[in-house]
Amino acid sequence: MATNGDQQATPKPPPSPSPLRNAKFFQANMRILVTGGAGFIGSHLVDKLMENEKNEVIVADNYFTGSKDNLKKWIGHPRFELIRHDVTEPLLIEVDQIYHLACPASPIFYKYNPVKTIKTNVIGTLNMLGLAKRVGARILLTSTSEVYGDPLIHPQTESYWGNVNPIGVRSCYDEGKRVAETLMFDYHRQHGIEIRIARIFNTYGPRMNIDDGRVVSNFIAQALRDDPLTVQAPGTQTRSFCYVSDMVDGLIRLMQGDNTGPINIGNPGEFTMIELAENVKELINPKVEIIMVENTPDDPRQRKPDVTKAKELLGWEPKVKLRDGLPLMEDDFRTRLGVPKNK
Ligand SMILES: NC(=O)c1ccc[n+]([C@@H]2O[C@H](COP(=O)([O-])OP(=O)(O)OC[C@H]3O[C@@H](n4cnc5c(N)ncnc54)[C@H](O)[C@@H]3O)[C@@H](O)[C@H]2O)c1
Numbered sequence: 444m445a446t447n448g449d450q451q452a453t454p455k456p457p458p459s460p461s462p463l464r465n466a467k468f469f470q471a472n473m474r475i476l477v478t479g480g481a482g483f484i485g486s487h488l489v490d491k492l493m494e495n496e497k498n499e500v501i502v503a504d505n506y507f508t509g510s511k512d513n514l515k516k517w518i519g520h521p522r523f524e525l526i527r528h529d530v531t532e533p534l535l536i537e538v539d540q541i542y543h544l545a546c547p548a549s550p551i552f553y554k555y556n557p558v559k560t561i562k563t564n565v566i567g568t569l570n571m572l573g574l575a576k577r578v579g580a581r582i583l584l585t586s587t588s589e590v591y592g593d594p595l596i597h598p599q600t601e602s603y604w605g606n607v608n609p610i611g612v613r614s615c616y617d618e619g620k621r622v623a624e625t626l627m628f629d630y631h632r633q634h635g636i637e638i639r640i641a642r643i644f645n646t647y648g649p650r651m652n653i654d655d656g657r658v659v660s661n662f663i664a665q666a667l668r669d670d671p672l673t674v675q676a677p678g679t680q681t682r683s684f685c686y687v688s689d690m691v692d693g694l695i696r697l698m699q700g701d702n703t704g705p706i707n708i709g710n711p712g713e714f715t716m717i718e719l720a721e722n723v724k725e726l727i728n729p730k731v732e733i734i735m736v737e738n739t740p741d742d743p744r745q746r747k748p749d750v751t752k753a754k755e756l757l758g759w760e761p762k763v764k765l766r767d768g769l770p771l772m773e774d775d776f777r778t779r780l781g782v783p784k785n786k
């Protein structure tokens with residue numbers, strides 16, 4: 444049974460898994476659903492899961508911010524299946540594990556249609572929990588450090604309840620994820636569903652959308668296009684950046700372990716946005732200009748994960764430092780933008 448120090452109530456036992464799970468076929472194969480698997484983190488997760496020959500991977504994605512391109516090496520593979528599906532609609536399939544990532548993650552995309560973002564977080568998570576309940580699957584939610592809002596404690600521990608504006612322009616995302624976490628725990632307590640919650644902190648790496656709007660992808664694309672790096676004022680706000688391979692490793696450990704979470708997964712190395720811009724300039728294009736531009740409302744002023752729980756409970760800690768991860772992302776952006784190294 445999963446453990447979670449904060450929970451007093453004894454959860455009900457999980458529902459019986461599908462009878463198919465006991466079939467000979469299932470002992471040799473784990474069927475894994477990845478919602479949002481055509482996106483940035485999701486597609487790297489799929490790559491890692493597909494390395495295990497005992498895994499069958501099913502991706503459900505509506506391609507709002509993801510792309511089939513991210514999965515092209517798996518399309519047609521006998522252990523892989525790709526479904527165009529919006530998680531706000533029910534999905535009837537048989538699986539053993541669900542990694543539930545589907546949700547636009549960049550502020551420009553989640554603010555584009557905020558009502559849809561809330562539906563994705565609330566109705567989408569309800570649907571995936573309903574699926575988990577019907578087939579007895581274990582489900583992992585990719586929650587976010589944004590549940591801490593503009594945090595008043597630093598670094599953020601999982602026991603912190605957050606400082607979130609419930610009616611702001613970011614609320615569709617951060618309040619949406621908070622409700623999704625609540626739903627996960629209510630299904631766990633009420634129906635005995637096996638749940639896992641990861642609170643992901645800013646993650647970067649190859650395959651981020653070039654015009655994604657998030658800061659690392661913006662700065663790298665700007666540096667490669669000789670455009671000024673746009674630091675949003677005041678530039679002293681901080682973030683902690685985790686390379687995507689570390690993130691995928693943390694998510695898989697969480698899914699396979701015995702702890703419900705929530706568990707912070709992120710890299711505690713903390714940078715101001717000015718420092719990030721200076722690093723990108725030094726590593727990628729020393730001639731590029733850095734300019735200050737207007738910020739958006741409710742931008743959190745500081746963010747850094749306390750990863751003690753991840754270290755103790757998952758034996759996980761990030762390995763890739765920002766200055767090593769940025770060049771790996773640069774190579775991918777150069778290829779996609781068609782900018783050779785020594786232009
Ligand atoms: N990247 C980060 O820094 C970060 C930080 C915290 C949490 N997260 C969470 O991790 C998950 C993945 O983030 P990402 O950075 O890979 O973002 P992404 O935008 O690249 O991927 C999200 C995927 O979900 C799909 N999607 C969106 N709405 C959907 C819907 N209604 N039905 C089906 N598919 C839908 C998109 O098409 C896309 O493929 C998200 O849940 C996000 O909230 C990411």
Ligand SMILES: O=C(O)[C@H]1O[C@H](OP(=O)(O)OP(=O)(O)OC[C@H]2O[C@@H](n3ccc(=O)[nH]c3=O)[C@H](O)[C@@H]2O)[C@H](O)[C@@H](O)[C@@H]1O
Nearest residue numbers: 548549550587588589644645657658661673674675680716
């Ligand atoms: O890690 C998280 O929990 C969340 O982090 C991000 O949200 P945010 O931190 O606002 O990410 P960015 O949009 O990349 O912004 C980071 C900082 O960079 C600044 N920024 C952004 C873009 C830019 O061009 N310049 C710039 O200075 C922003 O003002 C902000 O302070 C992600 O977009 C969310 O999906 C995720 O859930």
